[in-house]
Amino acid sequence: MRKWYSTITGLLLGFYYQGVSYLVVILHFSCVYPVMKYLPREKTIFPVVFLAGLGTAIRCFFNFYEGNLDGTLRVQAAAILPRCHMAVCNYQDAGIVDDPVKGKHLEQFERDEC
Helix, strand or coil, rough: HHHHHHHHHHHHHHHHHHHHHHHHHHHHHHCCCCHHHCCCCCHHHHHHHHHHHHHHHHHHHHHHHHHCCCCCCHHHHHHHHHHHHHHHHCCCCCCCCCCCCCHHHHCCHHHHHC
């Protein structure tokens, strides 16, 4: 219930403050998650960071090109890149728990948390 509340509240606030341009934020986020789903876990980090960085660069370039230098859309883009990067890093690190070679260095409490 709490996850639904935070998701709906985030969407409502995003559309309230940014208007229809918030759809670009949703598209920017949603382009990296299929890559995480369909590529092998150990090969996802570079394509996801590349796609998120490319989306950030394109969004910043078009704001500069159109003369819209107030910074609101660039701030949105700047927040997406580290979030996608950390999500894919955590996704990749979660595979270490199941790996018998790399997972042997984990402490017992680290295994229990996963």
